[in-house]
Amino acid sequence: MNSTDIKSYLASNLHIDETEIASVVEKCIIKKVKKDQFLLRKGEVCKHGFFVEKGLLRQYSIDKKGKDHTISFAPESWFVTDRESVYFNQPSAYLIQALEDSQVAVIDESFVQLLSRRFPGFTAFNNRLLHNHIRHLQNRVNLLLSATAEDRYLHFVAMYPDILLRVPQTMVASYLGITSESLSRVRKELAKKAS
Amino acid sequence: MNSTDIKSYLASNLHIDETEIASVVEKCIIKKVKKDQFLLRKGEVCKHGFFVEKGLLRQYSIDKKGKDHTISFAPESWFVTDRESVYFNQPSAYLIQALEDSQVAVIDESFVQLLSRRFPGFTAFNNRLLHNHIRHLQNRVNLLLSATAEDRYLHFVAMYPDILLRVPQTMVASYLGITSESLSRVRKELAKKAS
DNA sequence: GTCGATTCTTACCATACATCAATGCACAGG
C-alpha cells in the first residue's frame, strides 16, 4: 500500500525542511479507520478535514430514492472535507466513508491556525488548495453539462487511472452520473472499438 | 435597472465606511459593455475578475459540436471570472459575454493586492468568496448527478427567480444541462400539475 | 401598426440511459 505522511506532504508544499515542521505536526491527530467506517455522516456539522496518509476515502450523497452519488474519491496524499459544512457551519449533505482500511490526519481549525502562524507560506498554499478545488469542480460541471457518459468515462480513466483500479465500478458509475449497468455497456462498446 | 457600485459593495462587506475606501476604489477601472460584447474569449488567459455594477453577464463554454453550456450568470453585485485561468495562468476554456448593456468594475491582481494591504479584513472576505464559489459548484455537481431536469429547473427557479426573468429560456436550459425544447416541455408539465 | 427576427412551443421520431431481472463470476469461509 502507498503511504504519504502529512509531515512530508506539508514540508514539500511549504518548501521547508521536515525537521522544522516535526514539532507542529505532532499536534495533528492521526486516525485509523477500517473499511466501510464513516468519518462524516449526513446531517452532522463537519468540523475536520482529512488528509489521507494510507488507504482510500469516498465522499458521496444519497438522494430521495436512496441512490448514492459519488462526489469525490480521496486516495493517498489527497485532502477531503465538506468545505460548505465546515466554513458555513451547516449540517452536511454528504457522507465520507473509507473504501479501504485507511489512515488519515485529522485537520481542525486550530491546526490550520497553528500552521498559519508558524509558516508564512501556509496561507498561500491553502489558497492554492481552494483554487484547485474550484478548478476541479468547475471542470466537472462543464463535463456533466457537455459530455456523454462515454466521454466522461474516458476522461476519468485518463485523469485517475490509479483510482479506477481500486474502486468497484459501481462507484465509478456513480461518480460519472450513470448506473453501473450503463457503465458496463460503455466499457463493452469501448472494448469493441479498440479491437 | 438595478445598480450596485463596487464602492458600496466593498464598504458593506469589509464593514468600513464608504469614505474610507473612496480613494482606493478610484484605482479600479470601470468598463461599460454593450449587449453581446465579450469580456473574455475562449483561449485567452483571463487576467481580470469582473464585478457587475449594472447589467448581466454570462459565462459559458462551447463544445465540439458547437453547443454552448452556461457555467454561470452574473447580475448586479455578482462577481465573475475564470479562476482557473487567472490563478494557474492558463488559456480559458470559457467565454464571458454581456447579455444586456452592462457596467463592470475590472479587478486585476494589483487591485487585489492594494485592497489586501489597505484593508486587513479583505483577505477573509476574499476567502469567503472562494468558499461560496465552492459551495455553489459542489451543489451544482450534486444536482447534476442526482436530480431530474424538472427538479433542477425548480431549484433554479427557487434560487434565481430574478435571473429567470432576464435571460432567454434557451440559456436557462443550457445552464440546467438540457435543450431549450426539453425545458419547454418541462414547463408545460409543471403548468399542467399546478392547475 | 407592420414587418422581420428571435424566441418559444409543439409534434413526431430517435437515442441515450435507466430499470428490472436473470445469469455469470470471483473470492472468502465453512
Place this chain on the structure above:
DNA sequence: CCTGTGCATTGATGTATGGTAAGAATCGAC
C-alpha cells in the same frame, strides 16, 4: 470442495431527453 455473498454482465423493455422541423408568440425597428 461446496456455498454464500458481492459485484459485473447481459437482455428486454421503459422513460427521459435529444433532434428536427414546423408553427406560434413575442419583440424591436421603422
